[in-house]
Amino acid sequence: MAEKSAKPVKNPRIAMPEQDPQVRARNFLEVPTGYTNKMAQEEAARCLQCKKPACVNGCPVGVDIPGFIDLISKGDITAAIRNLWSKNALPAVCGRVCPQEIQCEGLCILGKKGEPVAIGNLERYCADWERENGTGELPPKAASTGKKVAVVGSGPSGLTVAGDLIVKGHDVTIFEAFHKAGGVLVYGIPEFRLPKAIVAQEINFLERLGCKLECNAVVGRTVSVDELFEQGFDAVYIGVGAGLPRFMNIPGENLVGILSANEYLTRANLMKAYKFPDVDTPIPIGKNVVVLGAGNVAMDAARTAMRLGAESVKIVYRRSREEMPARAAEIHHAEEEGIDMFLLTNPTKYLGNEKGRLTGMVCLQMELGEPDDSGRRRPVPIEGSEFEMDCDLCIVAVGSGANPLLTSETPDMKLNKWGYVHTDEKTGKTTKKAVWAGGDIVTGAATVILAMGAGREAANSMHDYLNLGW
Amino acid sequence: MFKIVRREEMAEGTVILNEIEAPLIAKKAKPGQFVILKADEDGERIPLTMAETDKDKGTITIIYMVVGKSTALFRDLKVGDSFQDVIGPLGKATHLEKRGKVICVGGGTGVAVLHPITRAMKEVGNEVVCIIGARTKDLLILEEQMKNASHDLRVCTDDGSYGHHGFVTDVMKEVLEEGDVKEVVAIGPVPMMKAVTNITKEYNVPTLVSLNPIMVDGTGMCGGCRVSVGGETKFACVDGPEFDGHKVDFDELMLRLNAYLEDEKKCHEEYCTIRDAQ
Ligand SMILES: Cc1cc2nc3c(=O)[nH]c(=O)nc-3n(C[C@H](O)[C@H](O)[C@H](O)COP(=O)(O)OP(=O)(O)OC[C@H]3O[C@@H](n4cnc5c(N)ncnc54)[C@H](O)[C@@H]3O)c2cc1C
Ligand code: SF4
Ligand code: FES
Numbered sequence: 096m097a098e099k100s101a102k103p104v105k106n107p108r109i110a111m112p113e114q115d116p117q118v119r120a121r122n123f124l125e126v127p128t129g130y131t132n133k134m135a136q137e138e139a140a141r142c143l144q145c146k147k148p149a150c151v152n153g154c155p156v157g158v159d160i161p162g163f164i165d166l167i168s169k170g171d172i173t174a175a176i177r178n179l180w181s182k183n184a185l186p187a188v189c190g191r192v193c194p195q196e197i198q199c200e201g202l203c204i205l206g207k208k209g210e211p212v213a214i215g216n217l218e219r220y221c222a223d224w225e226r227e228n229g230t231g232e233l234p235p236k237a238a239s240t241g242k243k244v245a246v247v248g249s250g251p252s253g254l255t256v257a258g259d260l261i262v263k264g265h266d267v268t269i270f271e272a273f274h275k276a277g278g279v280l281v282y283g284i285p286e287f288r289l290p291k292a293i294v295a296q297e298i299n300f301l302e303r304l305g306c307k308l309e310c311n312a313v314v315g316r317t318v319s320v321d322e323l324f325e326q327g328f329d330a331v332y333i334g335v336g337a338g339l340p341r342f343m344n345i346p347g348e349n350l351v352g353i354l355s356a357n358e359y360l361t362r363a364n365l366m367k368a369y370k371f372p373d374v375d376t377p378i379p380i381g382k383n384v385v386v387l388g389a390g391n392v393a394m395d396a397a398r399t400a401m402r403l404g405a406e407s408v409k410i411v412y413r414r415s416r417e418e419m420p421a422r423a424a425e426i427h428h429a430e431e432e433g434i435d436m437f438l439l440t441n442p443t444k445y446l447g448n449e450k451g452r453l454t455g456m457v458c459l460q461m462e463l464g465e466p467d468d469s470g471r472r473r474p475v476p477i478e479g480s481e482f483e484m485d486c487d488l489c490i491v492a493v494g495s496g497a498n499p500l501l502t503s504e505t506p507d508m509k510l511n512k513w514g515y516v517h518t519d520e521k522t523g524k525t526t527k528k529a530v531w532a533g534g535d536i537v538t539g540a541a542t543v544i545l546a547m548g549a550g551r552e553a554a555n556s557m558h559d560y561l562n563l564g565w
Numbered sequence: 566m567f568k569i570v571r572r573e574e575m576a577e578g579t580v581i582l583n584e585i586e587a588p589l590i591a592k593k594a595k596p597g598q599f600v601i602l603k604a605d606e607d608g609e610r611i612p613l614t615m616a617e618t619d620k621d622k623g624t625i626t627i628i629y630m631v632v633g634k635s636t637a638l639f640r641d642l643k644v645g646d647s648f649q650d651v652i653g654p655l656g657k658a659t660h661l662e663k664r665g666k667v668i669c670v671g672g673g674t675g676v677a678v679l680h681p682i683t684r685a686m687k688e689v690g691n692e693v694v695c696i697i698g699a700r701t702k703d704l705l706i707l708e709e710q711m712k713n714a715s716h717d718l719r720v721c722t723d724d725g726s727y728g729h730h731g732f733v734t735d736v737m738k739e740v741l742e743e744g745d746v747k748e749v750v751a752i753g754p755v756p757m758m759k760a761v762t763n764i765t766k767e768y769n770v771p772t773l774v775s776l777n778p779i780m781v782d783g784t785g786m787c788g789g790c791r792v793s794v795g796g797e798t799k800f801a802c803v804d805g806p807e808f809d810g811h812k813v814d815f816d817e818l819m820l821r822l823n824a825y826l827e828d829e830k831k832c833h834e835e836y837c838t839i840r841d842a843q
Pocket of ligand 2: 153154155156157158160183189190193195198199200214215218544
């Protein structure tokens, strides 16, 4: 999704205005500032209104893309947002964070010769318009069914289930371990990419619909899944995410100055440590920062470190640029903000001083060998290529696994060999009676839209169960 | 919101007791488990092991030393005020078993954490010798409670102002010399736990310690609380907080506890200046 392309293209897409890289690299305000009405009209006019739109196949939840874009063209944004909502409960979020270049926009016919329609930008435009100009009117709710549903985890997956089931007339309570709802949307993805006010408004919307929210409720500790049933819940949805940080497991990893991305981003986002000392939670400020990994999480950590005042920030990644899993826009933004990419580089140990603080790391240069299980070419070390890199803060963003806190306390729910919850692919039903699961705790760390899609499918199945009682 | 129903000052006002309404946590909590507390919207999440729980009243009790801005904020809460967030019970409960003669050693506010464990050790049928210490008499806490919780309480002060003149480790050595000690539980400042485990290693007596590293979530999702135990990395919030003291790398724990020392000092000083000005 290159916003600025080298060669001039015919019929170019309307770029969304952005804060200047020099300026934004030191503030936490959102980077792209949004389309004006005129820009949105112009961009919507680029859509060819294909009879058999390929883009829709690329969207995991099947958004009626030509449909909502046509409504923008007609100037009926109220209808456009309702069209979006029918498939996607959180368009303000997805418009900002979906990897559009491999989903909807990746299949747009205009992309074959030039630039695809900016579907994500238009989706965001509609949602932002509604937030600023809409009536805030609530969707109609079905008559009460008298059934009680517990949703465990308030990430995109849990929020989708809650929203779908409350309008179907069920009584919904969300249980969240943290003191604030939103999952990765509040603790992981930074303010400059997804303003927290947007997430707060989505949660407020669910509360206005009548969802109850119990924060500080660690299911598996404060209350168990079985106790939820004892308390009178008829069905439970588990959307607890993949919250177990992976480390490199190389010497020196417990030195002061090495944090998991989960910790670093939670301090920065959820605890607002970027405002320290106005808030009470501190965050380490690095001079020379290294971020290990090259996914969205790594980009977010690197760009946060830059904003907190680092002199240099490096992404260290053992594969090549092609394999970097982050959204194209994030890599592009990170480079614009001055983040250096050390590709085909892998750390082998951390170096520290007598105070137990990180001072650097030893890295190896890699080259690409034969393809591995994932189909990507396996990086292999180049002999004798060791070199040292100075760094006083290292953020480890090399993936996450299944957190066993809830699952280990729920013995009759089958897990796969990696500890993720085993579910029926179509319905999200687990092996435990009246329990469904979805999102990262089933798939492993994936995307917001997949977590939401899983939530919607599970909600449909749960609704059938609650109505028919099979 | 979690209302404070009782507040006491101990050890010349440096140590505070808060009894807090938290019925769900009180119902579930077991000796050795902890909670995470946050005073207000912009507060820090602070882990504290529970000193007492009352299922019937639906309350939990925490006892803490005022060391930085966050605990200073806690100190300023009065009866009737509330903590915005209390999360728990977290961590594994103490493994309780009838073994015979057991020593429970506590220093500083570690005594508060040791209290429910000591009582439970006695309840399952162990013969419990309890040793508690403080720098000086006025800083000693929970003497009466510890006496009731154990069979034999021995008190030490570093300056000799009360009880045995010297460290808890001196008295512990005497008890170990008497022989037949099956287990030691040591909870207190890191140097104390390190000293205790160095001695019990010589006597080959299994020793349980309760660790208090820096935490954020308390549910195993951040890894900030990692400690080295027997050469392996463990997350204290879910794998602990209690570990085999003979395997813990206390030096590393000490260094990691100091990670934010400078920041905390700055934050605390600023808070005190503002507070004093008001
Ligand atoms: C930094 C970062 C950046 C990302 N960027 C993108 C992006 O740009 N685009 C994209 O599509 N995806 C992105 N992702 C991935 C995406 O955020 C996740 O795939 C998605 O949030 C998963 O949703 P979920 O609902 O399954 O879980 P989560 O969002 O992880 O939410 C789970 C919730 O459950 C709570 N919980 C956990 N255990 C318990 C328990 N025992 N009891 C009660 N509550 C519990 C957690 O506190 C959390 O609030 C990113 C992830 C991270 C970490
Ligand atoms: S939800 Fe995501 S994939 Fe679907 S149309 Fe919107 S941006 Fe594209
Ligand atoms: S406190 Fe975050 S993993 Fe233990």
